[in-house]
Amino acid sequence: MTIVDATSTCLRKYCQFSGRASRAEFWKFVMVVFLAFVLATIVNSMLFGPVETTAITLTREADGSITEGISTQISYDGGIFSTALSILVAAPLFAVLWRRMHDIGRPGWHGAVLWACSMTLTGIATLGFQVETATTLEVQTSLGGMPEVVMDRNPPMILRILEGLSWAVTLPLSLYWLTQQSKDTRVSA
DSSP: OOOHHHHHHHHHTTOOOOOOOOOHHHHHHHHHHHHHHHHHHHHHHHHHHOOEEEEEEEEEEESOOEEEEEEEEOOOHHHHHHHHHHHHHHHHHHHHHHHHHHTTTSSSHHHHHHHHHHHHHHHHHHHHEEEEEEEOOHHHHHHHSOOSSEEEEEHEEEEEEHHHHHHHHHHHHHHHHTSSOGGGGSSSO
């Protein structure tokens, strides 16, 4: 099966969760999706330039005094193209994962539960725990019109630990399952 065949099969079976997907079909489609995200990042960076993020750093010294600093980071991301691509390939990627799980003799929901738990914990940690952080007049003027209060991600440590543990289980277990040989081609002992 060529990479074009695998991609067209996965896109044609956009929301088909029954049946099977071979190891080659799954990984070739994943490779095409990965390359599409790389291309989206390149196109977005060429059209809109890099994303500049400015962060305020607060350092508490041993004597109790607080030192403020400003750091600027330049990064390149997929922007609107990556977001649109994510929406377009989410269903076929999820469907081919489900069919791949069937191919190794496991129910599709095993993979779905792992990924859903990890993504839910990440979403809660990212979106659910935004806290207001006050900025000083010095920082506001040096950044040119920064608001007095900014939103910052600050989830509880237990949620960060659970999020990390969920990904530490999800990624290796998914990789193990998805690289398994098809159930029909295994040699029985």
